[in-house]
Amino acid sequence: MAEPEGMTGDVQAFALDVLTDWIDGYTTPTEGRPQLRFRPVALAEDGRSVDVRVETCDPFPSDPRDFRIWLEVEAL
DSSP states (O other): OOOOTTHHHHHHHHHHHHHHHHHSEEOOOBTTBOOEEEEEEEEOTTSSEEEEEEEEOSSSOOOOEEEEEEOOOOOO
């Protein structure tokens, strides 16, 4: 059966929305590891990636660093 037009794009857009909502938050600090703050800062126009800003919170805040998370969806 052929894939419906746009189905892969729909799945990818949904997955990227879920990832963007999920990644916004903090980690739980553990012994020897500081708490981290993750914030989505930009969603790519092509709907395939999200830029995320990460910084430490405790005991001393760090300069934020940006990362790009790519998402790829493939029909099986």
